[in-house]
Amino acid sequence: MIRDTLIDALGSAIEAAGVDPRPASIALERPAHRDHGDWSSNVALATAKTVGKNPRELAQQVVAELQRELPLHVEAIEIAGPGFINFRLAHTWLHDVLADVIATGQGAFGRHSFGSGTHINVEFVSANPNKPLHAGHARGAVYGDSVARLLEATGHQVTRESYLNDRGVQMSLFADSLAARKRGEAPPDDGYQGDYLIDWADEMPDDSDPLEWGYERAVRSHQETLARVNVNHDVWFSERSLVAGGQVAESLAQLRAREMAFDNDDATWLKSTVFGDDKDRVLIKSDGDFTYLMPDIAYHRDKFARADKLINVWGADHHGYIVRMKAAVGALGNDPDDLEIIVTQLVELNRDGVEVRMSGRLGDMVTFDEVIDEIGADAARFTFLSQSMDTRQSVDLAALSAKSMDNPVYYVQYAHARIHSLMRKAAEAGFVFDASTTTDLSPLVAEREHEVIRTLSEFAEIVEIAARERAPHKIVNWLRELAAAFHGFYHDCYVIGDGISSELTNARLALIEATRIGLRAGLDLVGVSAPEAM
């Protein structure tokens, strides 16, 4: 890769220039502005101080060494600003990139292996199994799944998991509410009021246990909804199974053995303050019941027995529990850093500028299914993944339901469909791209063509960063850039036609094939379909 070539060259030049001490690492990045070349390094700036030299002077020395024998593809090296070293590359670089994309192929493009040997459990959704998923679950669901996709693409072994809170007061209330509906009565005042229970009661056979039947019905509802947006969990983990299997008791015994649990005021407490929590937390109440925390601890203990690292995707309203959950993990003897808790900020849903409620006890909520019905699975995934989970997201359903400019997913999918259309046209004209034969890429000299390849060249790096930072929105942004570069190319550069030589047609077919690979690979990572026609 060109990146390694340049870093190696810089390293050698720094050594030859007699820099001492030598920098621990050499940064190489893509400048924000094209004027600053294709690649840039701030190594002179970063090193100057410790060496006691002026940054530009140091850059001069390094560049003088580099000039002795220019690295492959390098056309010019310049010093700019306070001491940046900028590399300007020949077109041959991009031709190599393009050939490499095609040789790599769709299945492997942008993939890495640095996660090999690490098993990560990604827990997400984990909604209470007593009502349909609501719109507020959507963001976390597609986010968790795309993080899992990114982890898989970087070599990790991944388990997608959802936790079921299937015991306790809420489940009894749920069963009572369902039973009441079955009798044609209103649910208890503190029960579940939503109309969905009327439908479920209708479906329920007369001789069924409302709790067991309702529980299974709710889980099935979650699974069916998630499947519509390409989310399929490997494990649906039952809280009841932990209690029944004795793992809660074992976990408590383990905490006691480690002197991380103690009795006080007729209750049993976790020493979470040892791990930075504000106060110790109750595990067993004075009435003898568990708090929610105790089974959660047993659950995380179980997950750690099955995976190396845990990722929990939580909604913003749960951020207050992060410290105590990590403390609990530490108390069990695991490294708290091996439990990564990601909080997704809320989504504000609007319809024509008016806010709609996403959840509510009375059942006046917008369900996840309704969102999918309204805007489609692809738009739902693309939209909810399009920005960082750190900030609150504002979404207008009316704008997204229209196949319009407000909806970037079509812009990207349209690029993919256009490529297939082009290939069909090319085939009619007798041109069929064949990846197994070498194509002469030297006719690709237009800036529009280079922009497409330059964007493709960034993909592998973007995938790595997106995976490490758990940031699928970076893939979404890259897809928009690639689509934009392609549409620009498409507009200015004809692939087939009277004035186009067969050599140029073949080279451009290679370009659009590589673009197709890129679009497909990126869309796969965010779980959005890549249609061949729209």
Add this chain to the structure above:
RNA sequence: GCGCUCGUAGCUCAAUUGGAUAGAGCAUCUGAUUACGGAUCAGAAGGUUGGGGGUUCAAGUCCCUCCGAGCGCGCCA
């Protein structure tokens, strides 16, 4: 009151984790096609990155302090 997450163009959001002149889309205005799908392309305009101070070669990014927003703060789950 305390804590967490934030505050970037009229709107919705980026910004390679400290890099060079803060970028896209939408909306607004102006243009482009006798050929491959106009769900397209090009251009213009739009900013004191909430305010103030600090750190350094360099700050939207780090620190302090105000202002504002969302969400939490139970022997509920």
